[in-house]
Amino acid sequence: MAQMTMIDAIRDAMRVELARDPSVLVFGEDVGHVGGVFRATEGLQKEFGEQRVFDTPLAESAIGGLAVGLGTQGFRPIAEIQFVGFIYEALDQMFVQAARMRYRSGGRYHAPIVFRTPFGGGVKAAELHTDSLEGLAIQTPGIKVIVPSNPYDAKGLLISAIRDNDPVFFMEHLNLYRAFRAEVPEGEYTVPIGKANVVREGKDVTIIAYGLMVHTAVKAAEELEKNGVSAEVIDLRTLMPLDIDTIVASIQKTNRAIVVQEAQKTSGAAAEIIAQINEKAILHLEAPVLRCAGPDTVYPYAQIEDAWLPTPARIVKTVNQVLQF
Amino acid sequence: MSKVSTEAPEVKTGAQPHVVKSEDVKPLQVLSPEGEVINPEYMPKLSDEQLKEVMYRMVFTRTWDDRAVNLGRQGRLGFYAPVSGQEATMVGSEYALTKEDFVCPGYRDMPQLVWHGLPLYQAFLYSRGHQHGGQIPEGVNVLMPQIIIGAQILHATGIGMGFKLKGEKRVAITYTGDGGSSEGDFYEGLNFAGSFKLPVIYFVQNNGYAITTPYEKQTGAQSIAHKALAAGIRGVQVDGMDVLAVISAVQEAAEIGRNGGGATLIEGLTYRFRPHSMADDATKYRTKDEEQEWNQKDPIVRFGKFLAKKGLWTEEDTARVKEEAKAAVNEHIKKAEQTEKMSISGLIDSMFEHTPPHLEEQKADFQ
Numbered sequence: 001m002a003q004m005t006m007i008d009a010i011r012d013a014m015r016v017e018l019a020r021d022p023s024v025l026v027f028g029e030d031v032g033h034v035g036g037v038f039r040a041t042e043g044l045q046k047e048f049g050e051q052r053v054f055d056t057p058l059a060e061s062a063i064g065g066l067a068v069g070l071g072t073q074g075f076r077p078i079a080e081i082q083f084v085g086f087i088y089e090a091l092d093q094m095f096v097q098a099a100r101m102r103y104r105s106g107g108r109y110h111a112p113i114v115f116r117t118p119f120g121g122g123v124k125a126a127e128l129h130t131d132s133l134e135g136l137a138i139q140t141p142g143i144k145v146i147v148p149s150n151p152y153d154a155k156g157l158l159i160s161a162i163r164d165n166d167p168v169f170f171m172e173h174l175n176l177y178r179a180f181r182a183e184v185p186e187g188e189y190t191v192p193i194g195k196a197n198v199v200r201e202g203k204d205v206t207i208i209a210y211g212l213m214v215h216t217a218v219k220a221a222e223e224l225e226k227n228g229v230s231a232e233v234i235d236l237r238t239l240m241p242l243d244i245d246t247i248v249a250s251i252q253k254t255n256r257a258i259v260v261q262e263a264q265k266t267s268g269a270a271a272e273i274i275a276q277i278n279e280k281a282i283l284h285l286e287a288p289v290l291r292c293a294g295p296d297t298v299y300p301y302a303q304i305e306d307a308w309l310p311t312p313a314r315i316v317k318t319v320n321q322v323l324q325f
Numbered sequence: 326m327s328k329v330s331t332e333a334p335e336v337k338t339g340a341q342p343h344v345v346k347s348e349d350v351k352p353l354q355v356l357s358p359e360g361e362v363i364n365p366e367y368m369p370k371l372s373d374e375q376l377k378e379v380m381y382r383m384v385f386t387r388t389w390d391d392r393a394v395n396l397g398r399q400g401r402l403g404f405y406a407p408v409s410g411q412e413a414t415m416v417g418s419e420y421a422l423t424k425e426d427f428v429c430p431g432y433r434d435m436p437q438l439v440w441h442g443l444p445l446y447q448a449f450l451y452s453r454g455h456q457h458g459g460q461i462p463e464g465v466n467v468l469m470p471q472i473i474i475g476a477q478i479l480h481a482t483g484i485g486m487g488f489k490l491k492g493e494k495r496v497a498i499t500y501t502g503d504g505g506s507s508e509g510d511f512y513e514g515l516n517f518a519g520s521f522k523l524p525v526i527y528f529v530q531n532n533g534y535a536i537t538t539p540y541e542k543q544t545g546a547q548s549i550a551h552k553a554l555a556a557g558i559r560g561v562q563v564d565g566m567d568v569l570a571v572i573s574a575v576q577e578a579a580e581i582g583r584n585g586g587g588a589t590l591i592e593g594l595t596y597r598f599r600p601h602s603m604a605d606d607a608t609k610y611r612t613k614d615e616e617q618e619w620n621q622k623d624p625i626v627r628f629g630k631f632l633a634k635k636g637l638w639t640e641e642d643t644a645r646v647k648e649e650a651k652a653a654v655n656e657h658i659k660k661a662e663q664t665e666k667m668s669i670s671g672l673i674d675s676m677f678e679h680t681p682p683h684l685e686e687q688k689a690d691f692q
Contacts, residue, residue, distance in 0.1 A: 025490075056517070057520050065476065065480055069482060070484070070486060071483075072483075073484055073491075075490070093479060096473060096476070097473070102676065103456075103675050106456045108459070108460050241683055
């Protein structure tokens with residue numbers, strides 16, 4: 001076991017897979033020689049060579065298209081889009097070409113690609129660096145969506161994503177890259193795609209979250225505990241496919257739930273989660289499932305970011321609304 | 326209120342070393358309109374049998390196109406983009422390659438796929454909107470026709486990089502039209518190929534129109550071949566109604582690509598004798614005179630004259646190939662029509678390698 005930050009764990013996952021499987025390639029803007037703008041790929045080019053880990057010209061659509069083409073030739077590309085807001089340039093290649101490859105070809109071709117991208121607020125970044133665009137991806141048939149919240153999950157999920165024979169959109173929260181260290185096993189292990197994790201057990205209310213909001217939710221749960229409210233916190237880890245069974249099992253116990261997301265209220269994953277709860281657990285609910293989310297504005301200017309993002313206090317307030325319904 | 330000047334500023338002429346100069350480009354021709362070899366040094370090395378095979382494929386493709394238009398009118402085919410007039414660029418460019426080379430087509434490029442190995446009935450299934458149309462047989466090195474104009478340019482770029490990384494002496498060829506050269510993905514693909522020196526051939530079939538929009542409204546560039554300059558790759562212009570010139574240009578580009586010399590952009594000047602698609606009315610934007618002028622450049626007529634002079638082809642040969650093509654189309658359309666119907670559960674299971682629980686559940690809704 002080693003103590004790793006999430007960025008260390010992500011790098012370690014790529015190192016493990018580059019060493020294990022010669023078809024794995026890592027490429028993107030500034031990922032080679034320098035090792036990435038966040039050092040996620042630091043040292044990998046030196047260790048595995050320029051044929052395996054390389055810089056590309058600055059063009060996201062071509063990065064995506066390169067991955068799709070290489071994917072048809074037996075390679076396993078890990079393509080980095082430097083910041084989440086730049087995926088718009090690559091949407092056709094990611095969400096149309098890669099996501100539909102298996103279906104369009106009736107299984108003749110597939111796209112074993114991981115599109116890695118940093119996202120997430122609270123770091124006072126420039127425009128279009130931090131938007132939560134997972135909602136676009138989960139509405140796209142054919143691509144899986146993963147948002148890890150800690151170093152252990154990040155490594156295990158990334159290894160699973162690289163080995164998956166279908167495309168995966170792997171979103172790495174900027175605010176979690178170096179927020180804390182945690183025990184991460186050496187070598188290879190996997191965390192299954194599509195399985196949520198109950199990070200805090202409770203019996204009065206279920207708080208469903210992903211990414212940085214898992215930590216914000218845990219803080220809120222600690223506040224609630226002081227008032228005698230026992231909150232269960234679920235870290236979804238994968239948004240597509242969604243682990244609805246873990247959510248339903250929790251609601252059967254707590255009978256109340258909220259969904260916390262950093263994305264704007266009408267984007268992200270919350271609405272779909274609530275719809276599925278309605279379909280599968282309505283008779284277990286004592287109150288409607290509420291959302292704690294950013295307002296439906298453009299992602300805010302850095303100066304007002306902290307007020308915009310869900311806080312422990314806003315989560316507590318939302319939980320109290322469902323408790324007092 | 327200040328007045329906006331509409332007059333062009335005075336431009337200095339004479340030697341200006343900081344200004345990029347563009348030289349005129351002349352399309353490569355091997356055959357004169359009368360079928361004489363006018364550029365023997367570019368004559369591709371083809372045996373008599375191979376020359377006849379090229380003609381066979383062009384006549385077959387023309388007949389297939391005629392039949393496909395009729396089948397479309399009868400409702401026996403769906404989406405179809407006519408190809409008549411472009412036989413030299415389509416058949417010739419594919420013929421210049423080996424079966425190991427990889428074809429990334431646009432939506433009009435079905436002939437290249439079929440001559441590269443896709444069974445004709447699957448081409449018909451693609452037109453009819455059946456998934457089996459996209460199930461390329463193992464060993465046939467093509468992708469499905471691409472609807473998003475420009476996306477295939479990037480796939481060929483990635484495939485070319487795959488060949489380079491594996492040290493394989495293969496090239497990828499991809500096709501788009503004159504309109505497609507205005508897309509960002511077109512430039513990005515060429516530029517990546519220039520940067521990584523990839524074995525890719527970007528073939529633009531410039532038929533003068535993108536649906537109703539003429540070339541002049543796509544770009545102020547002197548030619549599409551000139552766009553290679555911006556990416557640092559070879560740019561070539563070829564008479565796209567001269568099949569021998571097309572074969573020559575593609576063979577040369579492939580040779581260069583296989584030997585580490587990087588990518589080539591080839592612009593083939595051609596014309597589609599029919600409308601853009603079955604839903605288009607070309608009489609609204611083209612003149613009879615223009616169509617007449619291009620009809621005289623018919624690639625089959627020109628190549629036919631060349632072969633006739635060599636005693637390799639007769640009118641009877643053309644008639645025989647037409648009959649063979651009609652019979653093949655009949656057989657394959659029947660096979661397409663008899664193909665098992667698709668099911669929702671089949672579609673669901675083709676989304677992922679392992680169908681996730683939510684889709685398993687949705688399958689049950691359709692049973």
